[in-house]
Each structure stands twice: as C-alpha cells, then as structure tokens.
Amino acid sequence: MIGQARVAAPRPLAVVTGAAGGIGSAVVRALADSGAIVVAGDREPPEMASELSGRVHSVALDVTSAEDVEHRVALVEDELGPITMLANVAGVLHASSPALELDDDSWAATFAVNTTGVMHVSRAVGQRMAGRGTGAIVTVGSNAGAVPRVGMAAYCASKAAAAMYTKVLGLELAAAGVRANVVSPGSTDTPMLRRMLDGAGPDALVEGTVAQHKIGIPLGRVADPEAVAQAVVFLLSDAASHITMHDLRVDGGASLAS
Template sequence: MQQSEFVGTVAMVTGAGQGIGAAVARALAAEGAVVAAVDRDPGPLTALAAELPAVRPYVLDVADTRAVDTAVEEIERHLGPVTTLVNVAGILRTAPAVELADQDWAETFAVNTTGVFHTCRAVGRRMAARGRGAVVTVGSNAAGVPRAGMAAYAASKAAATMFTRCLGLELARSGVRCNIVSPGSTDTAMQRALWGADQEAAQQRVVDGDLAAWRVGVPLGRIAAPADVAEAVVFLASDRARHITMHDLYVDGGATLRA
C-alpha cells in the first residue's frame, strides 16, 4: 500500500473543535499528518486530542492577530513547518440585513474573514519562503447565492473566498496552492441551531427546498455529513490536486445549481 503523502507533515486546522473542523482534523490525522488543532473553546479540543494522538490542541481566537502570529511560531517551533493550512473557524449570526446589529456584523467578519487573513498571512509567508504548501479555506455556497437572513455570513464568506483566490494568485509562483471548499447545508451544530425544536422536519425542508425563503432544495436528496466536506478538503490539500489553485469547489449536493 502506498504511503500517504501527509505522513510526517504538519497541518494547521482552525475551528477544529467540532463539526467540519473536527472532521478535517480527523481526516488529516488518518492520513498521517500531525494536526495543530485550533479553536477558541478548549473543551472540544481536549476531547479531540484525547481521541487522536496525532492532534495537538491550541486554544486560539483567530480574530486576534498577535495571538495568531504567536501560535503559528509556536506550532512551527514544536511540530515543524506547516505544509497544510485549513481555515474552518466560522460563526453565524442571522437577521434581516436592515435589522442586523453592528456587533453581529463586526464579529462575523472578525472571525470568518479577518481570521482567515490572519492565519493565511502568518502561515502563507512561511510557506512561500519554503516554496511549498497548500491552503484550503472552507467557505460556503452562501457566498455565491443570496440567502435571506444571512447577509453578514454570506458577505463574510464571499470576502474570505476572494481573499483566498487572490492569495493563490500571489503565491502561485512560490509553489503554494490556495483553494476553497464551499459546503451547503451540513449536519453540524451550527446548522442544527437553525432548525429549532423539530429537527427532523426542518432537515426535510432543507432537502425539499423552501420557496418562501427563496431556497432551492438539495438535488441529491440529503444534506452533507462533515466527513463529505473533509474529503474534499484533503483532496485539494493533496498532491492529487497539484495543478489546482484558486478553485472554489462546491460540496452542496447541487443545492445552488452551481449558480
């Protein structure tokens, strides 16, 4: 059996405490990477590290630029050079655009957009100097299709998506690839928080579509599992995608009709 290219490498995954981030950390650890798992909530990180010996927990708020720089320096000093960076950390604040609070808008962008900038800047300059590396930002299909009540989230993900593509253009000559994975509805705590008390009925509405909310359903007839998104991330981070950069891969079961 061919040995995975990730064996002995270091991957940094933000938002690794739960959901898609935890699934990405598990997938990379299964491939043999040492995973610097980053989250601002220490509880889930401790549990993940106890489950997976290859995971090293780092409590960090990606919105804090100094903390990010310090953490990246510490990760590289203790674990080795980061060859894979996966930006998953994100928050969701829902409200009609004209009723959205300043704080909710600012906090959404601080994590979803500025956090991506902080980690990409800190890790990207090191990758460029070494002449190799892969960055994958987990965006959202909401970055490409308007969603009612999700203006801040959609706008922040669109900004993070375009930032990552611009970074990919700038770092291409340095051998660093930068791509985006854009999930649709995925079975995570963030998604379930939108569903209310009747989770089963709410999930079915997502699959069927909601004309009143201007939402198309999911043609494949199911919402994603976090592992579905993680598999796409690992592919784009791998040498199998060595000629792919600045790409935005939708993993949404066809929900946006790739509009």
Template sequence: MENKVALVTGAAGGIGEAVVRALVGRGVTVALVDRNGDRLEELAKELRNDGGRAEAFPVDVTSSAAVESVVAEVEQHLGGIDYLVNGAGVLRLGQARDLTDDDWTTTFAVNTTGVFFTSRAVVNRMLAQGRRGAIVTVASNAAGTARMDMSAYSASKAAATMFTKTLGLEVSKFGIRANVVAPGSTDTPMLSSLWEDSSAARASIDGVASAYRVGIPLGRIAQPEHIADAVLFLLSDMAAHITMHELTVDGGAALGH
C-alpha cells in the same frame, strides 16, 4: 500526505473536527486551533490515544498577535506547516436591516479577518523556509447564492473566498496553492442550532419557496465527512495542478453555481 504538518482552525467541532480526523487518518501531524481549549484538549488526547499525532493550540483567530504567536508555537513544536485549513466560522442570522453592529463585526472578524490573519502568518513562514504548501478555506455556497437572513454570513464568506483566490494567485510562483471548499447545508452544531424542530431538516432538503430556496437535489444534508473529503483532495497531490479553485459541496443546492 504522511508526515506532513497541518494547522486547522475551527478544529473543536463540526467540519473542522472532521477535517482533523481525516488528516490524522492520513498520517498528518495536526495542530488543532480553536478558542474552545477544553474541547481541543479532549479531541487531541483522543486522537493520540488512537495512535494519531495531534496537539491542541487554543487561540482566538480574531487576534493578529495571538495568531502570529500560535503559528510560531506550532512550528516550534511540530515543525514547518505544509497545510492550512481555515475552518473557523460563526453564523449570525437576521434581516440585513436588523443586524446589530456586533453581529456584523463579529461575523467578519472570524469568517474573513481570521482567514486573513492565519493565512498571512502561515504563508509568510512557508516563504521564509522555501516550503511549498497548500491552503484550503472553508467558505459556503451562500457566498455566491443569496440567502434570506444571511447577509453578514454570505458577505463574509464571499470576502474570504476572493481573498483566498487572490492569495493563491500571488503565491502560485512559489509553489503554494490556495483553494476554497464551499459547503451547503451540513449536519453540524451550527446548522442544528438553527432548527426549531425536526421538520427544519426536511425543509432544507425539500426547499422553501417563500425563502427562494430550491432544496437539495441529491435529497440529503451533507455530513461533515463529505466536506472533509473535498478539503483533503485539494490539499493532496491529487490536486497538484489546482489552485484558485472553488469546489462547491452542497448536493446541488446552488444548482451548479
């Protein structure tokens, strides 16, 4: 993977940041994409000070024009993109009948449409240059397992999952692979923001019968690095014959589904 170029959305924190750090550790030049420009600059500077190659490119992935512009800027400054990781995501909780219009549209704008805009921009440039590459979309095990209060999130991740697999089918003849990593509960700010107290983590592990959650068989919540390891595998040549695959990383919470 050394000397390749990667673009990672949602790079300012959580799983996205873990992916960035893992890629930089493998000698990849990484374009950090997120709407949190201050955090991007801070992270990119830290990585460069440690000898890595990373540049910040603040952008809102819900804007088609902005995404097209930033992908062109990345290529101008860093070179052709070899890897894309769609890591940007938002979570709005609530019973389906209580969700607001904004809850629904914002969730899909980031989690689904943002994946479409970024994937389209990167793939079209890969094709124009005759460049083989690999794409990984970070979805969720909730895309295939119903969860209380997560209808918008689950639906958006299911859509992003099938979009990525279909894209993979369409571009396979050009040597471009597209896969999905589906995390379960992971120790990120997105998850901890939902916790009212320390008992919430234990409930995720043990399960909640009233919410039809069976818990996590491996007995622990994932660390972002666990998800990043799966992303790196699917980007790497070790997965050279894998495409349109969904790799679930949830400690068994979805019981293998």
C-alpha cells in the same frame, strides 16, 4: 544510492482552525487518518478522541487576534516543524435577521471570525510557506458566499469575502509554489446548523423553501461533515497539485453550480 539507508520524508504538518466544530473536527480526523500531524486550534483547546493521541495536538487559538495567531504559528513551527497544510474552518453564524435590521455588533463579530480570521491565519502561515516554496491552504467557505440567502446578509458577505481573499492569495502565491483553494459546503449536519433550525431536523432543508428562494438539495440529503472534510483533504493533498484558486462546491447541487 543502492546500499544506503533511506531517510524517511517528514510527515506533513497541518493546522486546522475551528477544530472543535462539526466540520473542523471531521477535517482534523481526516487529515490525521491520511498520515498528517495535525494542530487542532479553537478558542478553547478541542477535546479529541483518544485514538488520535500522538497525531493531533490541541491548542487554544483565537483567529480574531493577529497577535495570538502569529504567536501560536511561530510556536507550532518551533516545536513541530514547518507547517505544510492549513485548513481555515473557523466560522460563526449568528441569528438571522433582514439586511436592513442588522446591528453593527453582529456584522463585526461575523466578519471578525469568518473573514478577518481567515486573513490572520493565512497571512501568518502563508508567509512561512512562501519562504519555503511549498504549501497548501484551503478555506472552508459556504455556497451562501455565491448565492444570496434571506436573513443571512452578514454570513453571505463574510463568506464571499473570505473566498475572494483566498483566491487572490492563491494568485499571488502561485509563483512561490503555494496553492490556495476554497471548499464551499451547503447545508451540513453540524451543531451550528441544528441551532439555526431551532428544533427542526436537517431534512427540512431538502425540499427547499419558495418563500426564501431556496431550491432545496437535488441529491436529496444534507451533507455529513465527513463529506466536506474529504474535499478539504483532497485539495490539500498532492492529488490536487495542479489545482489552485478553485472553489469546490460540496452542497448536493443546492446552488446549481452557480
């Protein structure tokens, strides 16, 4: 009404898992820069830049524990308000080994974070979003979830499972007004990738490897974490209000959009 004071809409509240990692920290910063209040979760509370003070709350979060996740999500909503956005970024990549030589512990540890962790957090947050009739969820997967990679059976399988879980979640929550999408990066210049390369520079991935059936990266460069973060922010935003169950590849064309 004319003459009445306007009530400012509440700021969006986002939860980001794996916030201490290369992509996770970039997602935290991008969401904070977009105007959201961000809860940055990791096994140890991540250290965030001082300029993010007031916009980012760092918390300890173990995505492999259903009890810890439920407790933390309830605490966040009690103290900060309703969660409107969730970015599942937590992920692990163990040393590569042939599929027939995978040990049980490596398989279980990979799935505990990359797949079960996504389920734990999405379930806790998604139940609350569905009750309110609004919300957006993005799971950061990998193009390895759609394209087989030599020596990465556990990682590929875990990311494929997380992507499909997220798509089913999007289907089931669509009627409740909640969207769920996937962002699948390719090679991204993060500490995890550099550890996997064991001293070789990221540019070694650009040309591809015939013996490993990798075609390389058509755009000719490895992604920066910020490029992946911007895709996550887009799918969480109102600009993507009619997009759900989508898998957005951010890999420079490395998977040939397969």
